[in-house]
Every structure is written in structure tokens, then in C-alpha cells.
Amino acid sequence: MAKTAWIDLTTGKIELQPTPEEDLLKFLGSRGLAAKVLYDHVGPAVQPFDPENLLIFSTGPLTGTSWPSAARYTVTAKSPATGAYGYANSSGFFGPELRKAGYDLIVFRGRAARPVILHIEDDHLELLPAGDLWGQTTEVTEKTLRERYPGSRVAAIGPAGENLVRIAGVINDYARAAARTGMGAVMGSKNLKALVVKGSHRVETPPEFKEVVRRVTAAVRNHPESQMYSQWGTVCLIDSKNMSGDMPSKNHRWGQFPLGKEINAAAVARYTVKTQGCYACPIRCSRITEVPDGPFKTPLNEGPEYETTNALGSNLWNGSIELVIYANKLCNELGLDTISTGLVIAFAMEAHERGLLDDPRYSLAWGDPETIIGLIKDIAYRRGTGDLLADGVKAASARLGRGSEFFAMEVKGVELPRQEGRVLKAFGLGHATSNRGADHLYALPTIDVAGMTDVAAKVLPECGPELMEVTSEKFKAHMVRFTEACNALADAAGVCKFAFTETYAILPADLAEGLRALGIPISDEEIMRIGQRIVNLERMYNVRHGFNRKDDYLPPRSLQEPLDVYVNPEEIEKIPPGKAQLSRRGLTINLDIMLDEYYALGGWTGDGIPTAARLKELGLEELVKDLPAADPF
Structure with missing residues (x-):
């Protein structure tokens, strides 16, 4: 029987309930189901760090099965970054373990008087003191708890979450991060240090399911892009992105990096000890790296992947892959979102360059190692x-x-991921409209940039x-309308987007067949319709908090500062654009034109608000009462 655990951290009461079957049918699970619970229980009057805010860990119906890359779980709460809807998603082995213990949802409310952990072993749940772990890094915390509870999996916060740093995440399997929108800070506000889970029940599946799995796994494994990620990891994107202008650098001042070859896949390969994958993963895109000696000596550590390499590398004008590897591990140990951390440090560096900010300890100069390492630590400890x-x-x-x-460089209070919207227009629109703030994975509109003409003909035949x-x-x-719904499905089902929406080796019909x-x-x-229902539910959560078109924006730099793309990125800041050979000149993005079309296609008003008719069409009639009074019925 599917079940939900409600944990009151104030009183210590733990209650197990059946997960409502109607909600599972309407929202599938994980991200969708958690959004429904958040909507029902956390209204506008509740602040992100109030005890009344919920913190929800959720799995999907495919999590822990043999479906390719069925390893994902979601952490949901009212976000301290956006002030409204927030969630983060992670992979590894923690989510499948939670599912094997039998849980769709673990819902925390209240605030513990002193630091605690939640220990889960199947139907046995207990809150235990964690005073000895408070203040420890995520690595020390996980190592201690896995030794204490053999065979378990751990999700924990580091000092950043404890100190209510709003860019703090939740770390599992030592280096997997539910990083975005400040979920680690919400966890810290509840004095909850970690979840420790051990499940003894296999997720049983019928023979018909295994037949579908064999077919879709082969499709994923044999896709050329999957094989590329398997061989090189996601840093394989760096060379092509750097040539196209989609390699944000120096706080998005440029779309290319002169030292791209110093931090690309070949550079990471020199420090790669082995590769590995998450639960049930046929791709195995993760790199285990080590810097054996020198000032950035780093023991075995997972990563860095592309987003981190850009955020802590080119974005900071840092061409040392050793420093990127070191900084990545430091962020994981402290419990920081690497994307947001790189962006806030870049903001400080540009503010210093413009004469707006100084620091008595650090130069705040672009690429300075002492500044980068020092600020990472100082952010975590405030x-x-x-x-x-x-x-x-x-x-x-x-x-x-x-x-x-x-x-x-933010949207709705969340720092931009590592795409350049002036070059990739669909990603620019996706960053602006994502309900959880700037996000590449919310829409993940890769069909054009990956050249998926065959996929476009199947799923978007009306487009030329x-x-x-x-x-x-x-x-x-x-x-974006198509891909955002597909990605909502991926998160709700509990599967990795690299085995679905990154390549569309699997289409939504295949997912439906498996379910x-x-x-x-x-x-x-x-x-x-389930994917669209989840997107509209999340949008309505934000609408109830006063969000509308004004919140679907891009930073002024993205809208007002034209971008030039050099034929040779190594000439940037050496040869002026007027004398250099450019492949593209003066790129801008007309966000308003795309927003108008995006709203109309989704059945929303010109102010970005779902209409009553659209909500009823999606079976969300109960949300109509929360529409602004001006919405026509």
C-alpha cells in the first residue's frame, strides 16, 4: 500500500496514512503530488522559515524500479528564494531506498526544539537527537550515519542549511544535490539535520512492465547522445557551447570563454579516476575525479558536471579545472547549490569591478582563487x-x-542556470517562465539545439x-509548452531527464505504456494532461502569492545588452568586436513576443494567469476560487 508519513517536529508525533489514490491518479507522484500537498497546507500567510511551512520528500511510481534511471526524488517547500513555490530534485540511491521503504511522501511540519535526524527502516520511524552532527559537513554527517546504520542511505544538510543560507541544498550520496530554491535552508529552519533510510522491500513489477523496460532501456542506451554522456560526462557540452555563444562567462557579460579548453571534457578526463551511474542508470554520466596534489588537492569526489564547471569556472573567469573540482567538493560538503554560489560570487566580483563593493580579506578580482574559496566558506557561515x-x-x-x-542574474530570486538566453531563445523563455525561478530543467527545451528534427516532426508537427x-x-x-509538461512528468514519475527529455529516446507515450x-x-x-496539470497547479500556487507576468522576466543585462559571438573565443578581451571576426553580432531576446504566445498556448491570460476555463479543463476546479477577481468566468 502506498503511504505517506506526517512528521510533526514540534511535538514528535509521527503518523502514517495511505496516500490518496485520487491524488496519485491526478498528479502521478513525487513533484506533482508534493505540489498538491504544499498547495493544500501552506498558504500565503506562512513564511518560508515558519514552523508551519512544510518540507516534503517525495518519490514517484517509477522510482526504485528497473525503468532506466528511475532514481529521482523531490524536496518541496515554500521557497526562501522565491517566497512562493520551490522544489529541488536529486538522483543517486537515496530516492530508491525511500521507495523501497514504502513511502510516496515524507512530510515534515513544525520545528524541533533541538537538532534531530529522522531514522526510517520500513514502517519504523523515529526522531533521534543530532546534536553531535550539528555543525558537521554533509560528508562527515553521511559517513557517520551510514556507519551507525549499515546499509542505509542518507540525505543531509551542511553548515549552509543550518545557517539558513537561502542558496543551501540537501545532499545525498555524498555529492548528489537537491540544490535549487533553498530547500536546505528550510530543512535547517526545522532543526532537521538528516534523513537516514533503509528499505527492505523490492519494488515488485509485473512481466509486462519488464518487457517495456527492456525496450526503452535499449533505446536510451543506444542513443548517440547517451553514449556521448557516458564517455565524457556532461562537460562534453563545453566545446560546442563555447563556439555557439552559449557558454555564459564573466556573469553573462560574454557567451564564450577564452580558456574553454582548460575546463572542457578533455581537461576533466585528466583527473577522472572512474565513471559511475545512479540507480538503474544505463548512461553513467558521472565522473569520479581526484586532484592528487597541489594547492587544490582534492580526494575522490563526484563531479564536476557542466552546470558546476560553468558556474565555478567560466562564469568566474576561472580557467583552472583543479580549482573547479576543489570548489565543487567544498560546496557539496558545506551544502551549497553550486549554480547559485557561482552566480553570487560573480555578482560580487562585478560589483567590485564597478566600484560598488570591497572586502577587507579578498581581492574580489575575477578568477582569484582565494576569493572564490574564501567566499564559498563565508557564504556557508554567513x-x-x-x-x-x-x-x-x-x-x-x-x-x-x-x-x-x-x-x-536571477529570475524570481533564483540565479540563472548556465545557458545564454540571448543565444538559445527557448531556454531564455524557459528561464523566465519556470514556476520555481530561473531553471534549465523545468522546461529543458533541447529539441532545437540538439537538432532533433525527427522528434520535432512527431511532437510539434504544427511548427515549421x-x-x-x-x-x-x-x-x-x-x-516550451510541450517540454515543460514532459519534464513535469519526468519529475513526477521519478525518472532522470537524461533518459527521457534530454534526447526523447523515450516519448510520453512510452512512459504511459510503462505506467x-x-x-x-x-x-x-x-x-x-497530467504534466500540464502539474504546471498549472504550480503556477496557481504562485498566483495565490501575487505572482503574474511581472515575475516572468529576465535580468536587465539579458534584455538590454546585445551579445557578440566570436569565431575564435580566445580573442575575447584581446581583440575588440569591431576588429575581431564574429559569427553573430548584437544578439538580443524579445521576451514579450514569446510570453504572449506562451500564455495564449497554455490557456492563460495576457498577465500569465490560468483562466477558470483552463483550470476546469484540467480537473483543477477547486483552484478557481483562488483566481484574481478580475479573471472572467
Whole structure:
């Protein structure tokens, strides 16, 4: 029987309940199911660090099965970064272990009087003191708990979460991060240090399901992009992105990095000891790296992947892959989101360059190792300039003022991921409209940039060839509407996007077939409606908090500062654009045109709010009462 555990950290009461079957059918699981629980229990009056905020760990119906890369779990809460909807997603082995223990949801409310952990072993749950672990890194915490409870898996916060740093994440399997939107800070606000889980029940599946799994696993494994990620990891993207202008650098001042070859896949390979994959993964994109000696000596550690390499490398004008590897491990141990950490440090460096910020201990110069390492630590412990940055770029800019909002690279309080929206227009639209703030994985509109013409013909037949031109705004709203629903399904089902929406080796109909084989009655048509339902539910959570079109923005730099793309990235800041050979000149993004089309395609008003008719169509009639009064019925 599917079940939900409700944990009241204030009273210590633990209650097990059946997960409502109706909610599972409507929202599938994990991200979708957690969004429904958050909507029902955490309203606008509750602040992110209030005891009344919920912290929800959730798995999907495929998590822990043999479906390719069925390893994902979600952490959901009202976000301290956005002030509204927030969630983070992670992989590894923690999620499958939680599912093997029998849980769809672990829901925390209240606040413990002293630090605690939750120990789960099947139906046995208990809150235990964690005073000896408070203040410890995630690595020490996990190592201690796995020795204490052999065979268990751990998800923990580090000092950043304890100190309510709003860019803090939850770390599992030592280096897997549910990083975005500040979920680690919400966990810290509840004095919850870690979850320790051991499950003894296999997720049983029928023969029909195993037949589908064999077919889709082969499709994923044999896809050329999967094989590329398997061989090189996601840093294989760096060389092509650097040539196209989609390699954000120096706080998005440039779309290319002169030292790209110093931090690319070949550079990471020199420090790679072995590769590994998450639970049930046929791709195995992860690198285990080691820096054996020198100032950035780093023991065996998972990563870095592309987003981290960009955020802590080119984004900071840092061309040392050894420093990137070291900084990545430091962020994991302290429990920091590497993307947001790189962006807030870049913000500080640019603010210093413009004469707006100084630090008595660090130069704040671009690429300076002491500044990078020092600020990572100071952010986690809220010291000096680190305290200014610990609440994220939007809050730091509001405190600093003096025009700094121009280069505050965030949306809804969440720092931009590592794509350049002036080049990849669909990603720009996806960053702006993501309900959890700037996010590459919310929409993940890769169909054009990956050249998936065959996929486009199947899933977006109404769009012409201009869909495949990455720098054209035409039809990008169609793509984002399709891909955001697919990615909601991936998160709700509990599967990795690299085995689904990164390549579309598996299509939504394949996912529906697999779920039907598990006994879940979902048609090919209904599967997409579930994805759309989740997106609209999340949007309505934000609408209830006063969000509308004004919150679907991009930073002023992205909208107002044209971007040049060099034929040779090594010439940047050496040869002026007027004298260098450019492949593209003066790229901008017309966000308003795409927003109008995006809203219309989704059945939303011109202000970005779902209509009553659209909510009813999706079976969300109960949310109509929360629409602004001006919405026509």
C-alpha cells in the first residue's frame, strides 16, 4: 500500500496514512503530488522559515524500479528564494531506498526544539537527537550515519542549511544535490539535520512492465547522445557551447570563454579516476575525479558536471579545472547549490569591478582563487561579504543598490542556470517562465539545439522549420509548452531527464505504456494532461502569492545588452568586436513576443494567469476560487 508519513517536529508525533489514490491518479507522484500537498497546507500567510511551512520528500511510481534511471526524488517547500513555490530534485540511491521503504511522501511540519535526524527502516520511524552532527559537513554527517546504520542511505544538510543560507541544498550520496530554491535552508529552519533510510522491500513489477523496460532501456542506451554522456560526462557540452555563444562567462557579460579548453571534457578526463551511474542508470554520466596534489588537492569526489564547471569556472573567469573540482567538493560538503554560489560570487566580483563593493580579506578580482574559496566558506557561515551573498543575488542587489540590479542574474530570486538566453531563445523563455525561478530543467527545451528534427516532426508537427533555428523566437513557445509538461512528468514519475527529455529516446507515450504495465490507468492523451496539470497547479500556487507576468522576466543585462559571438573565443578581451571576426553580432531576446504566445498556448491570460476555463479543463476546479477577481468566468 502506498503511504505517506506526517512528521510533526514540534511535538514528535509521527503518523502514517495511505496516500490518496485520487491524488496519485491526478498528479502521478513525487513533484506533482508534493505540489498538491504544499498547495493544500501552506498558504500565503506562512513564511518560508515558519514552523508551519512544510518540507516534503517525495518519490514517484517509477522510482526504485528497473525503468532506466528511475532514481529521482523531490524536496518541496515554500521557497526562501522565491517566497512562493520551490522544489529541488536529486538522483543517486537515496530516492530508491525511500521507495523501497514504502513511502510516496515524507512530510515534515513544525520545528524541533533541538537538532534531530529522522531514522526510517520500513514502517519504523523515529526522531533521534543530532546534536553531535550539528555543525558537521554533509560528508562527515553521511559517513557517520551510514556507519551507525549499515546499509542505509542518507540525505543531509551542511553548515549552509543550518545557517539558513537561502542558496543551501540537501545532499545525498555524498555529492548528489537537491540544490535549487533553498530547500536546505528550510530543512535547517526545522532543526532537521538528516534523513537516514533503509528499505527492505523490492519494488515488485509485473512481466509486462519488464518487457517495456527492456525496450526503452535499449533505446536510451543506444542513443548517440547517451553514449556521448557516458564517455565524457556532461562537460562534453563545453566545446560546442563555447563556439555557439552559449557558454555564459564573466556573469553573462560574454557567451564564450577564452580558456574553454582548460575546463572542457578533455581537461576533466585528466583527473577522472572512474565513471559511475545512479540507480538503474544505463548512461553513467558521472565522473569520479581526484586532484592528487597541489594547492587544490582534492580526494575522490563526484563531479564536476557542466552546470558546476560553468558556474565555478567560466562564469568566474576561472580557467583552472583543479580549482573547479576543489570548489565543487567544498560546496557539496558545506551544502551549497553550486549554480547559485557561482552566480553570487560573480555578482560580487562585478560589483567590485564597478566600484560598488570591497572586502577587507579578498581581492574580489575575477578568477582569484582565494576569493572564490574564501567566499564559498563565508557564504556557508554567513561571514562578512558572505553574509551579503548568502540570501542570493536578488537580495544582495536590493541591499547594495546603485544600479546593481542590471547585472543581478536571477529570475524570481533564483540565479540563472548556465545557458545564454540571448543565444538559445527557448531556454531564455524557459528561464523566465519556470514556476520555481530561473531553471534549465523545468522546461529543458533541447529539441532545437540538439537538432532533433525527427522528434520535432512527431511532437510539434504544427511548427515549421524555423523551430529548429535556436536564435529565432518563432515557435519557441510551442516547444516550451510541450517540454515543460514532459519534464513535469519526468519529475513526477521519478525518472532522470537524461533518459527521457534530454534526447526523447523515450516519448510520453512510452512512459504511459510503462505506467499502464504497472497497473496505473493512464492513456497516451492523459499523460500529457497530467504534466500540464502539474504546471498549472504550480503556477496557481504562485498566483495565490501575487505572482503574474511581472515575475516572468529576465535580468536587465539579458534584455538590454546585445551579445557578440566570436569565431575564435580566445580573442575575447584581446581583440575588440569591431576588429575581431564574429559569427553573430548584437544578439538580443524579445521576451514579450514569446510570453504572449506562451500564455495564449497554455490557456492563460495576457498577465500569465490560468483562466477558470483552463483550470476546469484540467480537473483543477477547486483552484478557481483562488483566481484574481478580475479573471472572467
